Amino acid sequence: MNVAGMLRRDGIAQHLAPNALAIALAIIVVVFAVSEPAFLTSGNLIGIVRQVAIIGIMATCMTFVIMTGGVDLSVGPVLALSGLASYFALQAGMPLPVVILAGLAVGALVGLVNGLIVAFLQLPPIIVTLAMLSIVRGTALIVGGPEQHLIRNEPAYSFIGTGTLMGLPFSIYIFAAVALLMILVQRRTPLGLLVAAIGDNERAAYLSGHRIRLTKTLVYVICGAGAALAGIIQSSQVHTALATYGPFGTELDVIAAVVLGGTSIMGGNGSVARTLLGVFFLGVVNNGMNILNVPIDIQLIAKGAIIVVALALAARRA
């Protein structure tokens, strides 16, 4: 009963978290805007969205994984490997849809392996995906070597990351589409409800006749595919595929965004929309400190402190 009481507090905390974060975000925006008016220019604001697109896509796609009590540390190397897969498909002269599919397939495949091991062998996700981090990075380095693979004269492919449509970078549209799709999936499909149910009480979901293992596997596949999509955009943006892209720390940025959005790393309640708030929070912090030319040491200290304060604020309100 005491446990129930504690959980109840956390539950309320999770409901208040988005407000605390939104308030914190507003405060930070005001601080940056006052100290550097250029922060609020439309160019910079569009820049922020463009900058967070890659982490944002990965974070929205990882939200479900974390809601089911899992985590995916392997997204960084997946990003690299999918870029390489797309590059090789391009080299082979495949049409663009096939190229994109090749990249996505690699990510989905890694996600599938993660998901199958986590769901069916019931091994701890943090270790499974840590192992996979190592395995996928090794594979990427074997496949791609240390060389940069330049993507030249592929206007269609390059459009994904660098093109503009109605004045906005095309990557923003992809990000928005993925975000909307994931929000739709969460709010308007059985899968979304089922993910929440599994996070809340896996056993009860099983006894309600749901296919838990299948759902869990699917959630990792989505996460892998999301990381792969991010990898395609990145390789298109930099006209290069490289095995070392998505270095150590990428996965932590993604997880930080999800958790800042109020999803508990232990699973349970969570929301894609709130994850987006977390993504933008981190994006604004990074952008603002870059625009103020804050040195890297202070940037890192401030980032850590801001995460702590934002989350503590959310917990305090409970």
Place this chain on the structure above:
Amino acid sequence: MNADAPVLRGVGLGKTYGNLAALADADFTVRPGEVRALIGSNGAGKSTLIKILTGAVLPTRGTVEIEGQAAPLGDPLGMIRRGVACIYQHSNLAPAMSVLDNIYLGRQPTRALGIVDTGRQRREALDLLARHDIDIDLDRPVGSLPTVKQKEVEILKALALDARVILMDEPTGWLAAADVARLHATVRALKARGVGIVYISHVLDEIFAVCDTVTIMRDGRIVAESDVAAIDRPTVVRLMVGDKLAGEASGAALQQRHPRGTGVVRMSARDLGKRGVFGGVSFDLHAGEIFCLTGLIGSKRTELVRTLFGSDRFDTGTLEIDGRPADIRSPQSGMAHGIGFVPEDRHREGLMLDMNVTENLAMATLDRHRRGPLLSRGSMARAGRQAIDELSVRPPDGGKLVRLLSGGNQQKVLVGKWLGRNPRILILDEPTVGVDVGAKAEIYAILRRARGEGAAILVVSSDLEEVMTVADRIGVMVSGRLVATHDAGAVTQEQIVREIGGGTA
């Protein structure tokens, strides 16, 4: 010291969570050698009161005194040091640690540098075991013990404190009859040694068997205090649930029985067995009847019904549904055969506590709310509203988190989740554990309504009063075997008790 001076005394205790007053203005005393029953419906404030007395919760107002001395509030260690021990309703043991370590959790005897004096610890524990005539392997991890034994460890934990007051929160909730008797013997022995005891239970029999005085709570307030000898059962029930509900509860017993319902056999089990668990179980379940399986905890009723639903598998025997062999491998295939299953532990296996009532009600019927690849929230809400009306879930708010409902209303939601599928066969495992009297009556009414609509209902229950109230037919399980089945109208409670006890000697 005056023997009549209270050993533990709470004065003007109150606790509010947000706007909700969980406890208001409670005065509470326990004297040495007194066994005081604390009863009330779920949500009446018993647990809050207990938690304040153990220091687990900080009261919003009021004071606690131990032998006339003001005690620190919200400090579990301080209360333990002052001789207040508690046996909680839910297990409070560290499963990976040994029995020995659990008994002395947090206060192992130590030598210099905080090194645990294991020799002394073991000597004291063995002495304790001998004194209370309990047999248990001190080195086994607690998690590997059966539930009954785990409860004993909890009791040992309290005994090892040499506590002056022991608070027992539903100590017999999961115990079999023989174990209950042993526990009561222990309670009497403690009483004889001058220990004050607070005894919380839903089972009135126990209260009249072992308690001296009774404190009755309702809606966060203490509504009555009395000597047990000076009060009778109907009065207790009326005080607990209020006048209106009391009428419903007593009226519920006078219902017609329908053994073999419509006469149509829905489910037919022949010689079911699971190696090392149960065996040779045969029965027929008819449309339009309520068949109750009773027996001691550990008689494998739960294990049996799980295999019927498909969340476990049986090894031998055959199962037919509507006259056709059924191969049920998973909850999904169980559901495909029209079976619904309300598990025993609603918190761990039944409900999504942090999701709302509507979502929980829809959890087994998602396919009905599907529109193409999408889920229709509107359709879910409509179905939810209807179910809330039919089940009279209170408050009637589909958006409310299930966690915030009372135990009885949670249970109604859980039953309603399955009724939404109009199950042809509904299996319920201990459907009213931890549910107050009023809600119990409502759940019985819901079951009878489902029966009237032609469902075949299989209820597992340890509560004989419940079995005699609700059953059309009764099956008795002993050690994994179905030893007898009766028409409920043609058997007495005494006979069932004899049969249940028959296999355990």
Place this chain on the structure above:
Amino acid sequence: MKIRFSSAALLLFFAVTLAFFSVSAPRFATASTVENLMSGYAFVAILAMGQAWPILVRGIDLSIGAIVGLVGMIVFDLSLIFSVPGYVILPLALLAGALAGALNGVLIVYLHLQPFIATLATLAAYRGLTYSISGRQLVPGLTTTPIRDPWITGIETYFDLGGSIGLSRLINMPWFPLSFFIMLAVFALLQVLLLATRFGRDTCATGGNAEAARLAGIRVGAVTIAAYAISGICAAIAALIMVARFTTATEALGSGAELTAIAAAVIGGVSLAGGVGSMFGPAIGAFLLGAILIGLTLQGVPQFVQQIITGVILLAAVGYDRLLVLRRQRKLETAATGAGR
């Protein structure tokens, strides 16, 4: 029981690994390889043993790599900029590690942050602090100045034990690095702390069932903070060993060490569910990872393939642990059935 059994299995696996490489990898079974293993992985073992404590209280410490970097830079500054003598630096370094670790615990206990996210935040903050105080940036000349304080560099001393007891005449004995003995000392200390003291019991209780521990009067908050402080102290010891080995500290020192330590701890049977583990497992886990990497390198397996193999072994280790748990559960079920009858 369980701890002892899985430890035995781990030890067996370690032995098999050593035997395999001794046969298959040229020059694996030599004194110098053993020496390399001891000196190159003693600090990994210490990090893994430290990491076990947060995991025991059902948390995780992602910041240990950053603490290694921070403590390393503190030692660098104190020694090279402020010329503080080594015997003063050593306790200060341990204190810094303890404080950094304790701060993690404070954030988790008092601000109710999830361990993963709290230590993720301090990972960034401690690394940033390392950059801030970096003597390499403040006094660029120091980038090529080694630390020469004997109290610090003395940690990287080798002892010819075989020679001193005369064994070297029979076989070629490795020289034992002091860091290895430090690791043994840390192991002994932590193992006693975990298994024989009230604090150790309280730690297991906190991780096994925090609510039960709280109601039993255990100061769960204090225990949690202490667990993270131990992790921080271990990171500081590891940092000292690394600084002694490299005679300098870089701003990036220790980055990524948390993942290796977590892997070693989990391979060593420390349960992520909390409350179960020993110090023996993580230490062996660290040396197992080291032996595999050295063995594969000696075999000439390309390093990118090694990464894949490391991942597979990690999977196999948790898979094996899972198998043990399943088997234990099955045994329990049978036992419970017996008891129920």
Place this chain on the structure above:
Amino acid sequence: MKPTNDRRDFLKAMALGSAAVAGAAAGVLAAPGREAGVIGVPAARAQDRYKMAFIQWQPHTVPAAWSKGIEEVLKPQQVIDYELLDGQNKVEVQVSLMDTLVSQGASVIFLQPIDSVALAPSIAKAKRSGVSVITLNIDATEPHAAHVEMNHYYGAMDIAKAMGDAMGGKGKVAILNAPPGIIIRDQRTNGFVEGMKAHHPGIEIVADQVADWDRKKAQDVLNTILAAHPDLGGAYGVNDSMALGAVDVAKEKGLLGKFVVFGNDGETAALESIEAGELTGTQYTDVYQQGRLAAAAATVLATGAVNASAFGQQSRLLMPYLIATKDNVGTIQASQRW
């Protein structure tokens, strides 16, 4: 395009380099260093096969090209086994690999140290075991067989000079930097800052932000800096990837031609970008050649009679470099591009 100082070292290096190549052919070479103290140490190199390995910093185009150059020289000499090992950007991994190679009995270790001091004890240990160490790019404080270096500090000064010239001696520039933790980052940054001070005091460095060696991050960071400083005249990328990220931004914003971008390294992608008129310039070093020189020295060391422990002071081979711009990039042959 010649190094502005260290001319003596450079000449000595070139001399040694040619001698090494010649010596490799002849099979004998009087290696540099004191001969004292080696008497009594057997010429340990009389073996059938020689083991050599290169411990790189982390997977990157530069060490990959070195490795290619090294292999080019070593492969034909059939008695040498060569492998590439990865330091994973961690000092402790490099040290552990050094230990392993020493106990494996390697003849020569090529090493791209992450830090000058941190690897010194390992180099000393290698020397004691008679293993020669050739460092690439980052020198070590412990004297060793040879050091073959791209000129980071003075190269960066020259970049600053060329960049200032291209900007007409005034304006604002931003540095797209790497995170601290490896020495070349410091040298390339400090050289640039000092170079600006010395040659173009009129140019102001308005931003110095970390972009993690990464093209995408560089795009993001420069975008942001441009929002704060719309009048920014140029950007210096501490490596070519980050410079190319800056080019991407300039292209997108239509600033090509007006916005000066310099990189550092001289990889193929950068040279092509210069030819296309996008990247203003970079410091080009023939990294293949650098690898070949190191390998040539290595073969001499491996087969020669000189013991590794003899080196009291190593020879430095300072690679010539070229500040490649549109004017001179054509002089870099296809075979010299990496």
